[in-house]
Amino acid sequence: xxxxxxxxxxxxxxxxxxxxxxxxxxxxxxxxxxxxxxxxxxxxxxxxxxxxxxxxxxxxxxxxxxxxxxxxxxxxxxxxxxxxxxxxxxxxxxxxxxxxxxxxxxxxxxxxxxxxxxxxxxxxxxxxxxxxxxxxxxxxxxxxxxxxxxxxxxxxxxxxxxxxxxxxxxxxxxxxxxxxxxxxxxxxxxxxxxxxxxxxxxxxxxxxxxxxxxxxxxxxxxxxxxxxxxxxxxxxxxxxxxxxxxxxxxxxxxxxxxxxxxxxxxxxxxxxxxxxxxxxxxxxxxxxxxxxxxxxxxxxxxxxxxxxxxxxxxxxxxxxxxx
Amino acid sequence: xxxxxxxxxxxxxxxxxxxxxxxxxxxxxxxxxxxxxxxxxxxxxxxxxxxxxxxxxxxxxxxxxxxxxxxxxxxxxxxxxxxxxxxxxxxxxxxxxxxxxxxxxxxxxxxxxxxxxxxxxxxxxxxxxxxxxxxxxxxxxxxxxxxxxxxxxxxxxxxxxxxxxxxxxxxxxxxxxxxxxxxxxxxxxxxxxxxxxxxxxxxxxxxxxxxxxxxxxxxxxxxxxxxxxxxxxxxxxxxxxxxxxxxxxxxxxxxxxxxxxxxxxxxxxxxxxxxxxxxxxxxxxxxxxxxxxxxxxxxxxxxxxxxxxxxxxxxxxxxxxxx
Numbered sequence: 001x002x003x004x005x006x007x008x009x010x011x012x013x014x015x016x017x018x019x020x021x022x023x024x025x026x027x028x029x030x031x032x033x034x035x036x037x038x039x040x041x042x043x044x045x046x047x048x049x050x051x052x053x054x055x056x057x058x059x060x061x062x063x064x065x066x067x068x069x070x071x072x073x074x075x076x077x078x079x080x081x082x083x084x085x086x087x088x089x090x091x092x093x094x095x096x097x098x099x100x101x102x103x104x105x106x107x108x109x110x111x112x113x114x115x116x117x118x119x120x121x122x123x124x125x126x127x128x129x130x131x132x133x134x135x136x137x138x139x140x141x142x143x144x145x146x147x148x149x150x151x152x153x154x155x156x157x158x159x160x161x162x163x164x165x166x167x168x169x170x171x172x173x174x175x176x177x178x179x180x181x182x183x184x185x186x187x188x189x190x191x192x193x194x195x196x197x198x199x200x201x202x203x204x205x206x207x208x209x210x211x212x213x214x215x216x217x218x219x220x221x222x223x224x225x226x227x228x229x230x231x232x233x234x235x236x237x238x239x240x241x242x243x244x245x246x247x248x249x250x251x252x253x254x255x256x257x258x259x260x261x262x263x264x265x266x267x268x269x270x271x272x273x274x275x276x277x278x279x280x281x282x283x284x285x286x287x288x289x290x291x292x293x294x295x296x297x298x299x300x301x302x303x304x305x306x307x308x309x310x311x312x313x314x315x316x317x318x319x320x321x322x323x
Numbered sequence: 324x325x326x327x328x329x330x331x332x333x334x335x336x337x338x339x340x341x342x343x344x345x346x347x348x349x350x351x352x353x354x355x356x357x358x359x360x361x362x363x364x365x366x367x368x369x370x371x372x373x374x375x376x377x378x379x380x381x382x383x384x385x386x387x388x389x390x391x392x393x394x395x396x397x398x399x400x401x402x403x404x405x406x407x408x409x410x411x412x413x414x415x416x417x418x419x420x421x422x423x424x425x426x427x428x429x430x431x432x433x434x435x436x437x438x439x440x441x442x443x444x445x446x447x448x449x450x451x452x453x454x455x456x457x458x459x460x461x462x463x464x465x466x467x468x469x470x471x472x473x474x475x476x477x478x479x480x481x482x483x484x485x486x487x488x489x490x491x492x493x494x495x496x497x498x499x500x501x502x503x504x505x506x507x508x509x510x511x512x513x514x515x516x517x518x519x520x521x522x523x524x525x526x527x528x529x530x531x532x533x534x535x536x537x538x539x540x541x542x543x544x545x546x547x548x549x550x551x552x553x554x555x556x557x558x559x560x561x562x563x564x565x566x567x568x569x570x571x572x573x574x575x576x577x578x579x580x581x582x583x584x585x586x587x588x589x590x591x592x593x594x595x596x597x598x599x600x601x602x603x604x605x606x607x608x609x610x611x612x613x614x615x616x617x618x619x620x621x622x623x624x625x626x627x628x629x630x631x632x633x634x635x636x637x638x639x640x641x642x643x644x645x646x
Contacts (some may be wrong), residue, residue, distance in 0.1 A: 007536055008622070036634075037634055037635050037638050040632045040634055041632060041635040043444075045629045045630070045632070048627075064552060081503070103363055128634070131633075134632060135632060138569070205546075219392055220598035268627035268628070269627070271626045271627050271629070271633055272623045272626060272627050274626075274634075275622065275626045275633040275636050276619070276623070277633075278633050278634055278636075278637035279610060279619070279637045279640055279641060280610070281637075281642060282606060282637055282638070282641040283606045283607055283609060283610070283644075284603060284606055284607070285604070286606060287602060296599075296602070299598065299599055300595045300599070303594045303595060303598045304591035304592070304594050304595050305371075306368045306594070307368070308364070309363045309364060309368070309458060310594055310597035310598040310600075310601050311359075311360055311363050311451070311455060311597075311601055312360050312363055312364040313598050313600055314601035314602045314604075314605055315360050315605070317602055318605040318606060321606075322645065323546070
């Protein structure tokens, strides 16, 4: 696809062009990286989707939730993109959204766009690519971008850094214990949504919701929250219950944050953060070219053999890189 | 001091020259950094001290242990240097060895050299400087370099990466609980030394020692350990009891590791590690010059304002840096 066609296709909201664009930003090839940068620079910056970060461990019904929630939004004539940030795929080569059949109906919906997570990369790379994929979806005029991640360690932080609001999806717990959700994740959440509030689990879902509502009240008040937020609520993705309330709450929150300037400030701070991350990434990537790796190996052998001290060797290497 | 005098003074084991040299490697000034690199490159690489990493939380009697242990070594005609890696000084500006009176006798001993930890820097910088200070002490012909750290988080890992053996100092516990020592730290230790095995605490020290001996047996066997290691033992630094046994055990361990080639392999791997760390540090330091900071600020403002995307801005910045 020619550059102009790719760019115009994305701006027109063409899903094929968008998919191509994302493939481009995901590529590690230097010529692709150049084209991707060109593309990002050429796309309009005045379109802003609502970026919803969504985390939940396997088993909480994340796919079902995204499918039902996404379909509800498309029925309201909103265009929805679903992306995944999957740190585990770095090792396994697998991908949490690789199986599109997980969201069968949504994937056939013309107003929806589902993109599996990129694999075979470390979290730093995954993060940058996902962030650029979000930018492409925004430029393509999507109204909502859902950024999904599994609840393991660092990936929530990465997703939160590219989201306007963060949703933590949980399953009803057996007793009154909080399901080992780390304090840091709790503090990140704007909405805690207890899924599977249906059938036999309805009571358990309500109790779990009450537990989390209590836990949220114990957290320090954040300036970016209006009265009543962060909040805990129950939904049933399967019975499509409570999803409209969740959507209303999200809109209420975002309207307040926009009016008070928090949305704008967060976006600006996030852009600065990604800029600095990207600079660091690019500086360190200078070690990864074949020539650099070879020079590093040679020097490393000499350092290991005691011929040259680590600092002098590092100095030599960086001096050589720079000129 | 002239460069040649500094170099020759260190090689001759002169403590004033050594102190000057360490001040040089600790400095952040660019001209000092250059001179420090020159110095490190010019010093002999064929001297090897026994590098002992030593960790213990405040209250376990670390200073008393170092004083008694150090004096025992100097009495055996060994030259002992004591350095500190203190991550907390980065924030507080304080220093765990700042108060030399803590090791009153040892500091007056001509065969000993005590150096407070550098302050006002982040752990990355502290680590590099400490590693270079160790190299200077070795070049100055010290037989033993004790590298002290407080038991908080990452600093043990940093110290272990510059040590031949790692000693964990503990106080007797009240009951039979293991004093919340993290598994990672346990796995790092070659010797666990329970201090204060004197007076009323003697029994508690023995029980604590037995607990740790049991815990050590549950850890996976490491290839670099001969039969009987890692081990737990009791000492009394105040009564100068057990210190000779600890020293014998350390020598036994190191003789075995040297004979089997583990010492050599570990040193080589550590040198490679520090080389890579140093390269990364230097690459990222390109962001820290006044001109770079100014360019970063300007671009960051434009990124925050939505004029330019983070990736393009990062690309521009790095391209400008490189030429």
